[in-house]
Amino acid sequence: ELVSAVSDGAFDAAALLDGLPLVERFDRGWRMHAILREALSTRLGDGERRKTLSVLADAEFERSRIPQAVRLHHEAGDPISALDAARQFAIAPTMVQTIDDVAATRRIVEQIDPRAPVLKLFDALAHFAGLETRLGALLIEAADAARAAGDDRLEAIALYRAGQTQLLHHSPDFDETFRRVGELGSTDELARGIHAYFRTIPDQ
16 A cells, blocks of 8 residues: 555555565565665655655555654654644544554654643553553643643543543542533534533433
8 A cells, every 4th residue: 555655556565576685575564674775765865755755654644553654744854744643643542542652653743842732642641551640630731731722622632531530530620621621512522522421420
């Protein structure tokens, strides 16, 4: 898929790589030796390299490999697309967010914009698996940063995860989270859904 994207459909990986030395085929695709990769990459001009990286980034994003897309956009010198992709990764379901991917994506975002509000959410996500005591507070900080930036959707996601943690720990802070999600519901459809979900929870 990636070879087809870069070559505008002219080639697939088998047609391009089959029979080349220093290239190995395995179950999930092809692996090129670092010596060959370096030799080929030096033949690309800066403009061609950036264009190729951007095309690859878009293809990886379409394949839901968002951390890879963030890295490729960054390497292509496209910070806006890298930040947009990072934001999409931050609001993706936690089941697809590995700790390593969260850490790698956070590092790139911090290099681009050390004040990006999504960094707060990545900080919280790094603690999500262990359900540390501070997780709820970190998620509220992420929500506050998103609110300051005017990003209602990011704030709603942070509050949803904060609310889940607060409910798990029977925190009295849930009432304020519930109230704010209700406010967001006037402008954000996802927040309306979250608010409706929270209302179904007994004794809340």
